[in-house]
Amino acid sequence: MKKYISNFIVCYAVWILLAGVSVPELVLGAVVSAVLAALLWKLLNLELTWKTPFALVLFIAIYLPVFLFELVKANIDVLFRVLNPKLPINPGFVKIKTGLKTDFGKLILANSITLTPGTISVDADDESIYVHWIDVKGKDHDEYAKRISGKFENILGRMSL
Amino acid sequence: MKRVFAGLLAVAFGVVLLLGISASTGLFSYNEELLDDSAASHYIAKDVNGDTGEIIFGETMDAETGSANMVTSVIANYRSFDTLGEVTVLFLAALGVSLLAGSMDKGRKRRKSGFILKVSSGILFPLMLVTGIYIFTHGHLTPGGGFPGGSMIASSFLLLYLADENFRANVRGFKIAEGIAGTLYVVLGIIGLLAGGYFLINFLPTGVVGNLFSGGIIPIVYVIIGLKVGSEITGIITDMFNEEVKA
Amino acid sequence: MILQIVFFILLGLGVLFATIRLFAGPTPFDRVISLDMINIIITGLLAVIAALKGNALYLDIALVFAVLAFLETIVFARFMEGKK
Amino acid sequence: MSVLSYILIIAGGIFYATGGLGLLRMPSLYTRAQAGTKATTLGTMLTLAGVIAARPEWTLKILLIMFFIVATNPVGSSTLIRSAYRSGVKPYGQPEVDDLSGFYGKEEEQ
Numbered sequence: 001m002k003k004y005i006s007n008f009i010v011c012y013a014v015w016i017l018l019a020g021v022s023v024p025e026l027v028l029g030a031v032v033s034a035v036l037a038a039l040l041w042k043l044l045n046l047e048l049t050w051k052t053p054f055a056l057v058l059f060i061a062i063y064l065p066v067f068l069f070e071l072v073k074a075n076i077d078v079l080f081r082v083l084n085p086k087l088p089i090n091p092g093f094v095k096i097k098t099g100l101k102t103d104f105g106k107l108i109l110a111n112s113i114t115l116t117p118g119t120i121s122v123d124a125d126d127e128s129i130y131v132h133w134i135d136v137k138g139k140d141h142d143e144y145a146k147r148i149s150g151k152f153e154n155i156l157g158r159m160s161l
Numbered sequence: 162m163k164r165v166f167a168g169l170l171a172v173a174f175g176v177v178l179l180l181g182i183s184a185s186t187g188l189f190s191y192n193e194e195l196l197d198d199s200a201a202s203h204y205i206a207k208d209v210n211g212d213t214g215e216i217i218f219g220e221t222m223d224a225e226t227g228s229a230n231m232v233t234s235v236i237a238n239y240r241s242f243d244t245l246g247e248v249t250v251l252f253l254a255a256l257g258v259s260l261l262a263g264s265m266d267k268g269r270k271r272r273k274s275g276f277i278l279k280v281s282s283g284i285l286f287p288l289m290l291v292t293g294i295y296i297f298t299h300g301h302l303t304p305g306g307g308f309p310g311g312s313m314i315a316s317s318f319l320l321l322y323l324a325d326e327n328f329r330a331n332v333r334g335f336k337i338a339e340g341i342a343g344t345l346y347v348v349l350g351i352i353g354l355l356a357g358g359y360f361l362i363n364f365l366p367t368g369v370v371g372n373l374f375s376g377g378i379i380p381i382v383y384v385i386i387g388l389k390v391g392s393e394i395t396g397i398i399t400d401m402f403n404e405e406v407k408a
Numbered sequence: 409m410i411l412q413i414v415f416f417i418l419l420g421l422g423v424l425f426a427t428i429r430l431f432a433g434p435t436p437f438d439r440v441i442s443l444d445m446i447n448i449i450i451t452g453l454l455a456v457i458a459a460l461k462g463n464a465l466y467l468d469i470a471l472v473f474a475v476l477a478f479l480e481t482i483v484f485a486r487f488m489e490g491k492k
Numbered sequence: 493m494s495v496l497s498y499i500l501i502i503a504g505g506i507f508y509a510t511g512g513l514g515l516l517r518m519p520s521l522y523t524r525a526q527a528g529t530k531a532t533t534l535g536t537m538l539t540l541a542g543v544i545a546a547r548p549e550w551t552l553k554i555l556l557i558m559f560f561i562v563a564t565n566p567v568g569s570s571t572l573i574r575s576a577y578r579s580g581v582k583p584y585g586q587p588e589v590d591d592l593s594g595f596y597g598k599e600e601e602q
Contacts, residue, residue: 014287020552091584277567305472309472421508458547
């Protein structure tokens with residue numbers, strides 16, 4: 001029942017974003033989401049709890065500004081690297097340990113790493129993320145992790161994702 | 162026995178159709194007035210946005226669509242968004258062929274998919290599915306309709322296949338959905354035949370243009386087409402992935 | 409008007425560079441990356457066209473196009489995996 | 493369209509051009525993918541923000557497109573990079589650290 005309701009809520013939210021807010025759209029969206037959530041019981045694996053709205057608000061208020069700042073920094077970094085005729089790069093594949101528990105948290109962390117300066121995540125397993133780093137700095141893995149994912153991991157860990 | 166019954170059913174259906182069509186005037190006999198009034202003539206004469214005058218081969222400059230072939234002007238201009246959906250179907254078909262051809266050479270195993278793709282497919286799947294349904298339920302208001310919506314649904318299942326090498330959709334469910342949608346389409350057409358005179362006549366009240374609940378049976382037809390196309394293409398994808406494992 | 413032309417020139421530059429990489433790219437993966445980039449630029453272009461024409465229908469097309477572009481990248485990535 | 497929306501979409505265009513330049517100038521596949529992904533993501537976000545500034549009534553749908561771009565773009569390129577690594581595409585120069593070298597080895601032997 002809990003799973004049904006969370007599937008319903010997610011489908012309905014997507015529908016409202018797509019179709020806008022008006023009475024017929026809301027009615028049709030409710031019908032469509034109810035049918036979808038019932039038919040695709042096995043395929044949709046979304047779990048919402050009572051904490052989800054608060055987590056969402058926290059995510060938008062705290063994580064998003066940090067992430068956007070890093071994204072802008074990443075692009076300026078790329079711009080300088082591209083415009084510099086010598087192309088200062090020293091690439092390598094680096095393993096980063098992460099303490100995040102949930103799959104969703106690790107996904108957000110991996111995508112954030114991809115979109116921040118000089119790094120792109122290649123793959124992940126249970127406790128670490130593998131990253132291609134354009135300009136390897138530092139000596140050991142702890143230092144790599146601190147430089148690449150320190151900020152994000154801190155915030156995401158506090159949100160217990 | 163089954164085949165004889167199916168053949169009889171087909172013949173009976175054909176007779177009903179012929180009777181219905183010949184009963185409604187103006188479809189067997191060429192009725193110029195009816196053709197002039199219909200929307201098709203505007204597409205043929207390329208004057209949908211305004212009167213462009215008669216199109217003369219080799220003389221007319223800058224026709225509305227710029228193409229001489231009327232089929233091309235419809236497919237690539239007036240309904241090109243629908244063509245986007247068809248191009249996707251073609252792309253999926255080509256992909257399936259290449260998967261089959263690629264699995265012919267020995268030694269290629271199914272590769273595991275990565276963590277990132279696997280987790281994000283769980284989030285993107287409902288989004289794409291709801292978008293597909295949105296596209297075909299709003300077919301009478303926005304460009305698109307059954308074909309693009311159906312192919313969006315199929316693409317969301319394709320994403321699941323690509324993200325998880327062990328995933329298998331319930332083929333029987335899709336076959337049933339496809340059959341039901343096909344039957345409903347014919348039934349809707351026959352109701353139109355009985356109520357109004359020709360196949361798939363728009364027998365419901367049409368309402369104000371631009372409202373969600375308007376357009377008579379057109380939204381219903383689009384929902385049916387969308388479900389049919391979606392389940393059909395998903396079935397094809399499933400068959401192809403199964404074939405790849407076997408080969 | 410000038411601002412629009414500036415935007416289209418910048419966007420055209422992006423597509424031009426990506427197209428050069430599309431033809432030059434030594435590996436198939438380079439070609440897919442440039443195709444992906446062109447697709448995303450087109451998504452942005454569709455949204456801007458929607459704003460310029462004042463017609464929200466182009467937004468639907470942008471959304472569908474974004475979905476298809478993503479799937480294209482994923483399909484190629486999964487298909488070329490392990491091929492040398 | 494207002495001045496603000498023009499500023500935003502032109503900023504987006506600048507990042508599109510940067511991304512294209514990065515795609516052209518970077519020396520290896522892995523570095524090219526980085527330049528392309530980051531630049532197009534920010535470029536599209538800025539462009540879409542410009543559209544929101546011009547037409548506030550479409551905010552919901554554009555937010556959905558934005559979410560979709562941010563969620564799919566990094567996934568697409570990291571899947572591509574992963575597949576390239578498994579196909580044996582060489583990175584630029586000699587990498588000092590290569591923690592991935594053992595990661596896929598075990599699976600292949602099965």
